[in-house]
Amino acid sequence: MPTLGAIADDFTGATDLATMLVARGFRTVVAVGADAVSSPADSDSAAESDASGRWADTDAVVVALKSRTAPVPEAVEDSVRALRALRAIGCRRFYFKYCSTFDSTPRGNIGPVTDALLAELGERRTVVVPSFPATGRTVYRGRLFVHDDLLDESPMRHHPLTPMLDSRVDRLLRPQTDHAVTRVGLDTVRAGTDALRAALDEAAHADALTVVDAVDDEDLRTVSAATEDFGLVTGAAGLAVGLTGPHPDQARARPASRPGDAGVVLAGSASAATRAQVADALGSLPHRRLDLARLRADFDGAVDGLTAFVRECWEADPATPPLIYAVATPEDVETDTPPGTEPPSSLVERALAACATALVDAGARRLLVAGGETSGAVVTALRARTLAIGAPIAPGVAWARTEVCPTGTAHTVDLALKSGNFGGTDIFTQAWEQLV
Numbered sequence: 001m002p003t004l005g006a007i008a009d010d011f012t013g014a015t016d017l018a019t020m021l022v023a024r025g026f027r028t029v030v031a032v033g034a035d036a037v038s039s040p041a042d043s044d045s046a047a048e049s050d051a052s053g054r055w056a057d058t059d060a061v062v063v064a065l066k067s068r069t070a071p072v073p074e075a076v077e078d079s080v081r082a083l084r085a086l087r088a089i090g091c092r093r094f095y096f097k098y099c100s101t102f103d104s105t106p107r108g109n110i111g112p113v114t115d116a117l118l119a120e121l122g123e124r125r126t127v128v129v130p131s132f133p134a135t136g137r138t139v140y141r142g143r144l145f146v147h148d149d150l151l152d153e154s155p156m157r158h159h160p161l162t163p164m165l166d167s168r169v170d171r172l173l174r175p176q177t178d179h180a181v182t183r184v185g186l187d188t189v190r191a192g193t194d195a196l197r198a199a200l201d202e203a204a205h206a207d208a209l210t211v212v213d214a215v216d217d218e219d220l221r222t223v224s225a226a227t228e229d230f231g232l233v234t235g236a237a238g239l240a241v242g243l244t245g246p247h248p249d250q251a252r253a254r255p256a257s258r259p260g261d262a263g264v265v266l267a268g269s270a271s272a273a274t275r276a277q278v279a280d281a282l283g284s285l286p287h288r289r290l291d292l293a294r295l296r297a298d299f300d301g302a303v304d305g306l307t308a309f310v311r312e313c314w315e316a317d318p319a320t321p322p323l324i325y326a327v328a329t330p331e332d333v334e335t336d337t338p339p340g341t342e343p344p345s346s347l348v349e350r351a352l353a354a355c356a357t358a359l360v361d362a363g364a365r366r367l368l369v370a371g372g373e374t375s376g377a378v379v380t381a382l383r384a385r386t387l388a389i390g391a392p393i394a395p396g397v398a399w400a401r402t403e404v405c406p407t408g409t410a411h412t413v414d415l416a417l418k419s420g421n422f423g424g425t426d427i428f429t430q431a432w433e434q435l436v
């Protein structure tokens with residue numbers, strides 16, 4: 001039965017954390033929203049008995065939410081519902097997973113969600129640990145680095161929804177929370193678990209969100225050990241490097257598809273890493289870029305055109321997955337919404353979700369989706385309820401086996417949700433090799 005429950009503020013973040021938990025020996029399931037955790041049955045006793053059967057072979061459950069950029073009340077409500085659902089199936093330790101680049105605005109949602117989860121648990125303190133060294137995110141003297149750059153000097157400065165204009169994590173968090181925000185530096189972390197635990201027990205941190213420095217995995221292991229009796233920890237997936245699950249050899253799900261099964265890449269991400277991956281794949285994968293004007297003029301016709309193109313590609317060469325993408329260069333991002341029309345971001349999400357639905361119906365059994373918001377739209381449209389994490393592809397990215405039911409018929413597919421900034425340049429062509 002699961003004892004560790006996590007709440008992730010986007011879908012790629014959920015599979016990112018789940019990938020880490022699987023590698024650490026937790027049999028992990030990603031549940032799409034709180035409802036996928038709870039039984040649909042309405043009585044508590046029915047929910048309990050159903051839960052004990054459904055979750056018997058699971059050590060950790062990660063609830064995937066689409067709450068990173070949702071209005072604050074909605075993000076809080078969804079997160080608290082997820083927490084209650086996780087408690088109802090027996091989880092006793094909780095992990096709030098947000099982005100390793102601390103994606104949020106001065107109004108939230110990291111602070112308000114953390115406050116609400118603490119209140120729900122009756123806890124007064126937690127740690128704030130966005131560090132994820134395997135992907136170049138480190139925190140030193142409270143400043144968040146993305147590889148060699150301070151966060152506010154990285155491409156995150158220009159993020160359309162959550163531009164990160166400061167790199168001091170405590171300063172970013174303070175306007176978002178009702179708690180005090182404190183810091184513990186690397187010297188204390190490097191002094192070891194007992195020293196860090198003693199520091200976190202000091203009065204200053206007793207009723208606070210404490211930003212803890214960590215620049216390598218050993219630091220994260222120390223933070224994890226020093227907080228093992230905390231009801232809630234918060235951070236990126238890196239912090240899970242310090243957790244140890246009970247099933248080191250059984251945690252990974254087997255692929256659903258076989259080599260040669262039809263696949264597709266759907267890239268809605270506009271981030272720098274995805275743009276480089278798109279550029280790399282244009283040389284070797286058949287491809288089409290979304291035409292926003294055409295989608296506005298005739299949405300169904302445009303989607304039909306894209307899916308017909310993919311089917312033709314499969315017929316010509318079943319082994320090569322075509323690429324449908326939204327952004328190749330920063331200039332491709334439309335920031336203005338023509339009067340009376342749908343915002344470009346939602347149009348793109350809807351188009352890629354519609355492509356995913358039609359393509360699964362047409363035989364796609366392997367889908368690689370790039371971008372957190374995009375993944376949320378695709379997974380929701382495919383009506384997936386749970387994802388079982390399989391083979392790793394890159395730090396923070398793995399294949400997941402999932403049953404989807406977009407139009408009434410269920411299919412088991414392999415799905416990889418790639419965070420915009422994760423993965424090597426050749427991930428769109430190389431990821432398939434892990435599906436064996």
Ligand SMILES: Nc1ncnc2c1ncn2[C@@H]1O[C@H](COP(=O)(O)OP(=O)(O)O)[C@@H](O)[C@H]1O
Pocket residue numbers: 268269270271274326327332333334335344345346347348349370371372373374375419420421
């Ligand atoms: N050409 C475009 N113009 C405007 N918005 C776009 C365009 N292409 C993609 N988007 C939107 O940008 C957002 C990208 O977010 P996400 O999928 O989380 O990836 P990332 O954060 O890596 O960029 C999505 O909402 C997507 O629909």
Ligand SMILES: O=C(O)[C@@H](O)C(=O)COP(=O)(O)O
Pocket residue numbers: 010012013014016017098099100101236237271371372373396418419420421
């Ligand atoms: O922690 C991270 O960096 C990722 O898990 C993540 O959340 C990235 O979000 P997107 O770039 O929106 O996919």
